[in-house]
Amino acid sequence: MLEPVDIDGRSLTAHQLTRIARSGAQVRLAQAALDEMAASRALVETIVARGDLVYGVTSSVGAKTGVPLDPSRFGEFNRRLLETHDMGLGPLASPEMVRAMLVVMLNNMASGRLGVRPVLAQMLVEALNTGRKFKVHLWGSTGESDMSAVANIALDLYRDVELAAGETIALINSSPLSIGLGALAFDTLENLLESWPLVAALSMEGYGANPSIVSAAAVRSRPLKGLAHAARGIASQLQGSSLMSEGGPRHLQDPLSFRSLPITLGNAFDSFEFARGLISVELNASQNNPVVSVEEQRLVSVANFDMLSLSMALDTLRLGIAPLVTGSTERVAKLVDSFWSGLSVGLIEADALGLPGFNGMAQVHKGITAEARLLAAPVVTELPSSSHSNGNLDRVSMSGLAARRTLELAQLCKSIMGIELLVAAQAVDVRNPPQLGSGTTRLHAFVRASVPRAGGAQRVPHPGPLLDALERLDYRLGDLG
Numbered sequence: 373m374l375e376p377v378d379i380d381g382r383s384l385t386a387h388q389l390t391r392i393a394r395s396g397a398q399v400r401l402a403q404a405a406l407d408e409m410a411a412s413r414a415l416v417e418t419i420v421a422r423g424d425l426v427y428g429v430t431s432s433v434g435a436k437t438g439v440p441l442d443p444s445r446f447g448e449f450n451r452r453l454l455e456t457h458d459m460g461l462g463p464l465a466s467p468e469m470v471r472a473m474l475v476v477m478l479n480n481m482a483s484g485r486l487g488v489r490p491v492l493a494q495m496l497v498e499a500l501n502t503g504r505k506f507k508v509h510l511w512g513s514t515g516e517s518d519m520s521a522v523a524n525i526a527l528d529l530y531r532d533v534e535l536a537a538g539e540t541i542a543l544i545n546s547s548p549l550s551i552g553l554g555a556l557a558f559d560t561l562e563n564l565l566e567s568w569p570l571v572a573a574l575s576m577e578g579y580g581a582n583p584s585i586v587s588a589a590a591v592r593s594r595p596l597k598g599l600a601h602a603a604r605g606i607a608s609q610l611q612g613s614s615l616m617s618e619g620g621p622r623h624l625q626d627p628l629s630f631r632s633l634p635i636t637l638g639n640a641f642d643s644f645e646f647a648r649g650l651i652s653v654e655l656n657a658s659q660n661n662p663v664v665s666v667e668e669q670r671l672v673s674v675a676n677f678d679m680l681s682l683s684m685a686l687d688t689l690r691l692g693i694a695p696l697v698t699g700s701t702e703r704v705a706k707l708v709d710s711f712w713s714g715l716s717v718g719l720i721e722a723d724a725l726g727l728p729g730f731n732g733m734a735q736v737h738k739g740i741t742a743e744a745r746l747l748a749a750p751v752v753t754e755l756p757s758s759s760h761s762n763g764n765l766d767r768v769s770m771s772g773l774a775a776r777r778t779l780e781l782a783q784l785c786k787s788i789m790g791i792e793l794l795v796a797a798q799a800v801d802v803r804n805p806p807q808l809g810s811g812t813t814r815l816h817a818f819v820r821a822s823v824p825r826a827g828g829a830q831r832v833p834h835p836g837p838l839l840d841a842l843e844r845l846d847y848r849l850g851d852l853g
Contacts, residue, residue: 374391374395374396374397374398375397376397376398376399376400377391377392377397377398377399377400378399378400378401378402379399379400379401379402379405379475379478379479379482379497380401380402380404380405380479380482381405381408381479381480381481381482381483381484381485381656382483382656383656384475384479384655384656385652385655386555386556386558386559386562386651386652386655387559389472389475389476389552389555389556389559389655390472390555390556390559390560392471392472392475392500393468393469393471393472393475393552393556394468394471394556396503398500398501399475399478399497399500399501400497401478401482401490401493401494401497402482405482405483405484405493406490406493408482408483408484408666409481409482409484409486409488409489409490409493410490411484411666412484412485412486412487412664412666413487413488413489413490415487415664415666415669415670415671416429416487416537416538416664416671417536417537419670419671420443420537420538424671425438425440426538426662426671427541427661427662427673428538428540428541428542428545428661428662429537429538429541429662429671430443430537432449433453433541434765443537446536446537447534447535447536449540450534450535450536450537450539450540451534451535451540453540453541453544454523454526454527454535454540454543454544455523455527457519457520457522457523457544458520458523458524458527459512459520459523460508460509460510460511460512460520460521460523460524461509461511461512462509462510462511462512463509463510463511464507464508464509464510465508465509465510465521465549467505468556469508469510469549469552469553469556469779470505470506470508470525471500472548472552472553472555472556473508473518473521473525473548473549473552473553474496474499474500474506474525474548475500475548475552476546476547476548476551476552476555476655477496477522477525477543477546477548478493478496478497478500479655479656480546480548480658480659480660481493481496481542483656483658484664484666485658485660485663485664485665486542486546486658486660486664487538487539487542487664487671488536488538488539488542488543489536489539491533492530492533492539495529495530495533496529499529504529506524506525506528506529507524507528508521508524508525508549509521509524510549510772510776512772513547513549513550513771513772513773514768514769514770514772515547515550515678515679515680515682515683515768515769515770515771515772515773515774516677516678516679516765516767516768516769517544517545517546517547517659517677518546518547518548518549518550518772519544519545521548521549521772522543522544522546522548522549523544525548526540526543526544538671541660541661541662542660545659545660545661545676545677546659546660546677547659547677547679547682547771547772549772549775550679550682550683550771550772550774550775551651551654551655551659551679551682551775552775553772553775553776553778553779554651554654554682554685554686554771554774554775554778554779555651555655556779556782557686557689557775557778557779557781557782558647558648558651558689558778560779560782560783560785560786560847561644561689561693561778561781561782561785562644563846563847563848564782564785564786564789564847565637565640565641565644566605566848566849566850567789567847567848567849567850568637568640568696568789569602569605569606569609569633569637570605570609570811570812570815570849570850571789571792571793571796571815571849572606572633572637572703573605573606573609573610573809573811573812573815574609574793574796574797574800574812574815574816575630575703575707575792575795575796575799576606576610576615576630576633577610577613577615577796577799577800577803577805577808577809577812577816578707578713578795578796578797578798578799578800578802578803579622579626579630579703579706579707579713579799580615580620580621580622580623580714580803580805581615581621581622581623581626581630581631582615582621582622582623582624582625582626582630582631583606583607583610583613583615583616583620583621584621585603585606585630585631585632585633585634586603586604586606586607586610586633586634590603590634591603591634594635596638596642597638597641597642597645598637598638598639598640598641598642598643598644598645599634599635599637599638599639600638601638601641602633602634602637602638602641603634603638605637606633606634606637608811609809609810609811609812609815610809610811610812611809611810611811612807612808612809612810613805613807613808613809613812614805614806614807614808615805615809616809622714627702627706627712628699629698629699629700629702629703629706630703630706632699633699636695636696636699637696639692639695639696640692640693640695640696641692642692643688643689643691643692643693644689644692646685646688646689647685647686647688647689649685650681650682650684650685651682651685651686653681654679654681654682654685657676658674658676659676659677659679660676660677661673661674661675661676661677662674663676678767678769679769679771680752680769680771682769682771682774682775683751683752683769683770683771683774684752686771686774686775686777686778687750687751687752687774689778690747690748690750690774690777690778690781691748691750693744693748693781693785694744694745694748697741697744697745697784697785697788698741698745700737700741700788700789700792701734701737701738701741701788703792703796704733704734704737704738704791704792704795705734705738707719707730707795707796707799708729708730708731708733708734708795713799713803715799715802715803716729716802717729717731718730718731719795719798719799719802719826720798720802720826720827720830720832721827729826729832730795730798730826730832732832733791733794733795733832733835734795736791737787737788737791737792737795740784740787740788740791741784741788743784744781744784744785744788747777747778747780747781747784748781751770751773751774751777752769752770752774754768754770754773755767755768786839786842786843786847787835787839789842789847790835790838790839790842791835793815793819793838793842794819794823794833794835794838797815797816797819797820797825798825798826800812800816801825814852814853815849815852818841818849818852819838821841822837822838822840822841823835823837823838
């Protein structure tokens with residue numbers, strides 16, 4: 373039974389969000405959050421009763437900003453504002469994506485900065501804890517709030533509730549699709565990145581690569597934090613390997629896909645750390661406009677719905693991954709190529725039919741990697757139009773697209789890393805080195821527990837069983853011991 377996650381609007385992490393979205397962990401609202409929501413809602417009601425003109429609360433929105441609303445029609449305005457933005461198209465979000473969005477919406481409410489009634493948050497808690505399903509379309513957000521996705525959820529969840537003044541604007545001026553999907557991708561990529569040095573080490577064993585790249589002298593000469601982390605990860609797996617002894621490596625220098633391993637992995641780690649800082653903030657920051665300030669007893673007009681920082685974080689993360697997957701497909705290509713590896717063609721003993729062995733798998737790997745690289749293109753520079761809402765909404769962040777691309781990249785990386793691991797294990801079997809490292813021994817055994825070595829007359833094993841085993845491990849190869 374998973375431990376419930378307390379939602380307080382201040383301390384949500386990507387890992388907690390993933391536990392709720394993917395593993396079904398229950399949620400509960402912290403009492404402090406309930407108190408803050410009650411206080412912020414009381415402030416909104418005081419301002420409404422006073423007759424102050426506040427964007428989206430007592431006035432209309434967008435091109436009609438400043439047009440006062442009839443207090444007797446607040447409920448009608450709120451409902452029709454949701455319907456106006458219920459225009460999403462395209463594929464439907466998966467159940468885990470929707471749950472991730474619900475978590476972000478709940479945490480945003482719990483902060484007390486939205487000014488909505490606690491009952492709206494309590495209904496979200498019930499929806500999450502009972503596994504309620506929602507149909508949410510993934511297309512339609514420019515990253516200046518995920519309005520269409522929120523409208524899909526809110527029109528269903530609150531269909532029997534009359535929303536009070538300011539509650540619809542608080543709902544639609546939020547970014548649960550961008551943040552939720554971005555957090556899911558971030559959590560997946562964290563596990564993959566921490567495991568990739570282990571896979572790289574097994575590839576080095578299969579290739580007979582030179583480990584001088586992870587020596588203390590090499591790391592000292594270029595003091596980048598990510599590079600050092602990557603080098604330590606590889607070196608720890610190679611302890612005791614014959615590669616580490618004199619005469620162990622085959623060459624003085626290897627192709628750059630091997631020789632630059634600490635650099636490409638290190639660059640990915642450094643990009644990831646940059647993204648971690650921004651995503652950690654966005655998970656608990658306000659995206660709404662206006663923002664409720666109980667401290668100053670006022671509602672403040674802002675542009676918190678502009679998700680530029682999240683787009684930049686996710687763009688940087690994808691750009692950091694791109695050279696890593698390129699290097700992976702090059703290592704696979706070199707391992708199956710007898711000219712480069714010095715091993716049998718396609719990594720299998722010759723048979724009477726002359727089948728190409730692992731070359732077919734390497735081709736699939738190349739195709740998946742090409743898709744992954746195409747997803748790395750940044751989106752923060754995109755501006756579909758500057759004329760929206762009579763020119764009022766004249767910039768976009770495209771954070772929803774950034775999040776979707778990053779999540780798709782994370783899914784592709786599972787197969788990219790898994791295939792490299794399978795090919796590396798086969799290369800180790802064919803090369804039959806005198807001694808593997810302590811870590812690479814465990815990793816090789818993990819692969820062979822899922823798929824057999826391929827002989828000349830046997831079919832090359834499909835990577836599916838290994839990918840299933842990796843999924844059960846949540847791609848945390850460090851947990852092997």
